Amino acid sequence: MLNINAQTTTDSTENKLIGTWYLYYKNPKNSDTLELFKTSKTYMSFGSRIEINNDHSFKDIYTAPCGNDENIHDSLGYWSFDSYDKTFETSIPIDFNYKKFSVLFIDSNKLILTRKQ
Numbered sequence: 239m240l241n242i243n244a245q246t247t248t249d250s251t252e253n254k255l256i257g258t259w260y261l262y263y264k265n266p267k268n269s270d271t272l273e274l275f276k277t278s279k280t281y282m283s284f285g286s287r288i289e290i291n292n293d294h295s296f297k298d299i300y301t302a303p304c305g306n307d308e309n310i311h312d313s314l315g316y317w318s319f320d321s322y323d324k325t326f327e328t329s330i331p332i333d334f335n336y337k338k339f340s341v342l343f344i345d346s347n348k349l350i351l352t353r354k355q
Contacts, residue, residue, distance in 0.1 A: 252319045254344045255326065261286035272332075272339070274349040288332060290317055298332050326351060 259274035260283065274288065282303070289297040296317040300309050315330030324341040331337050339351035 251324065251341060251344055252321065254346065255290045255317075255319060255341075255349070256292055258287055258289050259349055261288070270353045271342070272351045272353075274351070276347045294318065296328050296330070298328075298330055325354065 257276060259276065260278040260280075262273050262275055262279050278285070278287070284301050284303055286298075286300045289299065294316050296315045298311070298313045298315070300307075300311050302310055313330045315328055317326065317328045319326050319341075326339045326341055328337050332339075336353045338354040340354055341349070342352050343350040
């Protein structure tokens with residue numbers, strides 16, 4: 239069970255996680271790595287994005303230009319970050335049912351996550 243109060247930290251990585259991140263990938267089912275950017279790389283920001291908020295709330299959102307896409311969703315959950323092993327965890331799945339990720343890289347514009355078991 240996700241405990242959003244498990245870690246209290248002043249880790250700068252946690253602060254950098256806050257914001258809206260747009261998922262960019264070519265074939266996510268064949269990769270354990272997710273690349274996210276602060277700016278969308280698609281027309282009108284269609285596609286997958288996550289919103290990581292200061293209050294530890296979290297959204298996983300997918301939009302599409304047509305209303306017939308069966309993957310359209312807007313899910314609300316919570317997140318936590320363990321600064322010791324750089325683990326980002328959510329209470330709802332992101333991208334094909336994963337809830338735990340290692341933060342491989344983060345700066346002000348790019349976030350790279352890898353799926354954890």
